[in-house]
Amino acid sequence: MPHVTLPRIGTAQAWRDAARGFLTAGVPPEAVTWGDSSVEAGLFDDPATGTGSRPVTVPRSFIGLANTVVFHNDPARFARLYAFLWRLKDAPHLITDRGDAELAKLRQMEKNVRRCQHKMKAFVRFRELGGPADPRRSFAAWFEPTHHTIEPTAGFFTRRFADMDWRILTPDISVFFEDGTLRFEPDHPRPTLPPDASEDLWITYFRNIFNPARLKVQAMQSEMPKKYWKNMPEAAAIPKLIAEAPARARAMALAGPTLPPRRAAAALAQQAANVSAWQGPSEELPRAISACRGCPLHRTATQAVAGEGPLDAALMIVGEQPGDHEDLQGRPFVGPAGQLFDQLAAEAGLDRSRAFVTNAVKHFKFVPRGRKRIHQRPNSDEIAHCKRWLDAEIRQVRPRLILALGATAAEALTGSDKAISTRRGSVEKGPEGVPVLISRHPSYLLRLRDAAEKHAARAEAVADLKQAVELSQNIDLKKYY
Numbered sequence: 001m002p003h004v005t006l007p008r009i010g011t012a013q014a015w016r017d018a019a020r021g022f023l024t025a026g027v028p029p030e031a032v033t034w035g036d037s038s039v040e041a042g043l044f045d046d047p048a049t050g051t052g053s054r055p056v057t058v059p060r061s062f063i064g065l066a067n068t069v070v071f072h073n074d075p076a077r078f079a080r081l082y083a084f085l086w087r088l089k090d091a092p093h094l095i096t097d098r099g100d101a102e103l104a105k106l107r108q109m110e111k112n113v114r115r116c117q118h119k120m121k122a123f124v125r126f127r128e129l130g131g132p133a134d135p136r137r138s139f140a141a142w143f144e145p146t147h148h149t150i151e152p153t154a155g156f157f158t159r160r161f162a163d164m165d166w167r168i169l170t171p172d173i174s175v176f177f178e179d180g181t182l183r184f185e186p187d188h189p190r191p192t193l194p195p196d197a198s199e200d201l202w203i204t205y206f207r208n209i210f211n212p213a214r215l216k217v218q219a220m221q222s223e224m225p226k227k228y229w230k231n232m233p234e235a236a237a238i239p240k241l242i243a244e245a246p247a248r249a250r251a252m253a254l255a256g257p258t259l260p261p262r263r264a265a266a267a268l269a270q271q272a273a274n275v276s277a278w279q280g281p282s283e284e285l286p287r288a289i290s291a292c293r294g295c296p297l298h299r300t301a302t303q304a305v306a307g308e309g310p311l312d313a314a315l316m317i318v319g320e321q322p323g324d325h326e327d328l329q330g331r332p333f334v335g336p337a338g339q340l341f342d343q344l345a346a347e348a349g350l351d352r353s354r355a356f357v358t359n360a361v362k363h364f365k366f367v368p369r370g371r372k373r374i375h376q377r378p379n380s381d382e383i384a385h386c387k388r389w390l391d392a393e394i395r396q397v398r399p400r401l402i403l404a405l406g407a408t409a410a411e412a413l414t415g416s417d418k419a420i421s422t423r424r425g426s427v428e429k430g431p432e433g434v435p436v437l438i439s440r441h442p443s444y445l446l447r448l449r450d451a452a453e454k455h456a457a458r459a460e461a462v463a464d465l466k467q468a469v470e471l472s473q474n475i476d477l478k479k480y481y
């Protein structure tokens with residue numbers, strides 16, 4: 001009886017060649033035995049000589065199935081495949097016969113191999129070998145696959161790491177990619193790999209993406225089976241992360257809300273518009289603003305800063321958000337930007353005490369740096385969250401004109417985040433149809449270093465304020481929109 005010993009490298013091609021030979025020679029499955037080179041040939045076995053002339057055609061999907069199943073670790077895989085192939089030659093429909101027990105077994109084996117390939121792609125961890133002076137970076141990994149998945153998965157690593165040298169050593173065969181050439185070698189001992197400087201970083205990253213509130217230990221262990229852990233640096237962190245998860249999840253549930261993603265801004269703006277009508281008595285609006293916990297900015301700010309001024313003002317002035325001084329004093333525009341605004345207003349003949357002055361965002365957003373609190377521009381979500389309060393103030397005051405100072409105010413009032421440089425001096429439509437005159441924020445002037453630029457920007461700012469006074473007294477909306 002012929003016995004085929006298949007090589008451990010090039011197994012798929014060798015099995016196909018042998019199977020084709022036996023099939024064309026009409027050798028039935030029971031007349032041949034199969035093994036890989038780790039299995040000794042039986043005492044009475046003949047070397048395989050499968051050649052013949054009967055042309056055979058095989059469904060294409062069987063080739064795909066066989067090309068995967070040959071890498072399973074079941075010693076009977078080659079014989080099973082050949083037995084199925086033998087039946088298939090006279091009954092090609094068997095390849096789609098869901099009731100066929102042999103096909104079901106082969107499909108299951110195919111699934112196991114594919115899963116093992118997937119694990120290899122996900123869990124191989126490389127360590128860098130070479131030095132900085134080497135022409136190509138060089139990496140090595142030790143991996144212990146369940147099936148013989150090195151050969152069929154090598155292409156994935158070649159495509160992904162084409163510009164470096166790497167090797168994946170395993171107790172089975174090992175793969176080397178050097179100077180753009182791929183080769184396989186059997187029986188490499190487990191290497192001692194150098195420690196990796198980026199491993200701590202990787203563990204930290206893993207800790208940070210671990211969400212304790214979504215922990216499902218069984219599902220996690222089925223995705224990342226324990227047998228792979230010993231070669232994965234981040235696995236060392238897992239037991240502690242699991243142990244701490246319930247307490248961390250409880251703390252997360254008790255903590256305040258986090259901001260939704262940026263793409264939710266449109267929906268939030270809509271939502272804010274729906275809830276923006278402040279129904280309570282007007283004198284309670286500042287207190288309601290103070291109590292706002294709608295976004296995380298309240299956690300670090302000293303207090304919310306509501307608008308101030310006459311509730312029948314013809315002009316409303318809207319800035320970005322309270323700064324350091326405003327946060328401490330609880331009043332808008334009292335710091336350096338506010339003082340500059342007062343100078344510009346005096347030049348333009350604008351009486352600030354007759355305007356209602358407020359901000360698009362009511363809490364100070366900053367990052368601490370040493371003893372300073374550095375201003376941070378609010379993002380679109382924060383602007384959208386705070387819009388309900390700005391809308392409530394607009395409904396309360398019903399101004400004839402709103403002056404938007406800077407990009408944040410302009411975005412909150414018009415919904416557009418286009419650059420201020422192309423819009424300043426123009427009138428756009430705002431909430432409730434109230435016209436919005438766009439101008440630069442005074443802090444823009446404070447940042448300018450060039451004297452000529454500063455002079456020109458200041459003249460423009462004064463011109464905008466003059467226009468604001470004029471329009472708030474007598475605006476012809478038809479002229480604008």
Ligand code: URA
Nearest residue numbers: 319320321323332333
């Ligand atoms: N900048 C603003 O936009 N508003 C303030 O209240 C202070 C500085």
